[in-house]
Amino acid sequence: MTTVILAIVAGAFLFWSLLKSVEKTKKSLKIARNLLAKTFLQIIGVMALIGLVLAAVPPELIKKLLGGSNEVLSTLYGAIIGTVTIIPGFIAFPLSKSLYESGAHLIAIAAFITTLTMVGFATIPIEVRHFGKKFTFYRNALSFVFAIGIALGMGVLL
Numbered sequence: 001m002t003t004v005i006l007a008i009v010a011g012a013f014l015f016w017s018l019l020k021s022v023e024k025t026k027k028s029l030k031i032a033r034n035l036l037a038k039t040f041l042q043i044i045g046v047m048a049l050i051g052l053v054l055a056a057v058p059p060e061l062i063k064k065l066l067g068g069s070n071e072v073l074s075t076l077y078g079a080i081i082g083t084v085t086i087i088p089g090f091i092a093f094p095l096s097k098s099l100y101e102s103g104a105h106l107i108a109i110a111a112f113i114t115t116l117t118m119v120g121f122a123t124i125p126i127e128v129r130h131f132g133k134k135f136t137f138y139r140n141a142l143s144f145v146f147a148i149g150i151a152l153g154m155g156v157l158l
Helices: 002-020 022-056 059-066 071-084 089-101 106-118 124-131 133-157
Strands: none
Touching: 002 022, 022 124, 059 071, 059 089, 059 106, 071 106, 071 133, 089 106, 106 133, 124 133
């Protein structure tokens, strides 16, 4: 329902923009289309590369790393794995459940999910192009630190 509302609002603003200036609206739509096409192709390429890496790494190795005897090291491994992968949430959450059922530590799973959603190591080239090196570095570094903090907090709560 929210998507429908957002689409209606976007359509209304597009209509309003057309009323204000047809030429400016057409120009901005062309810019948006080109930017979307370039970004989409880059994201598809990055996801394909990550998919190949994940296909080469056996799931048993990931489970061993996240459920090892050293919980701190397992948490760090979870954070690193989450940092370098691109997995949609609808896949990450069931994967996390299966990892937990296989013996992975909750803190390691929390670190995996938080870094997965907050840190974008694989998308750094795209982010640098759009936001610059300094912003990208600080955003990713702070996101990693905060993700570890969130994972530790989840470990205390759970």
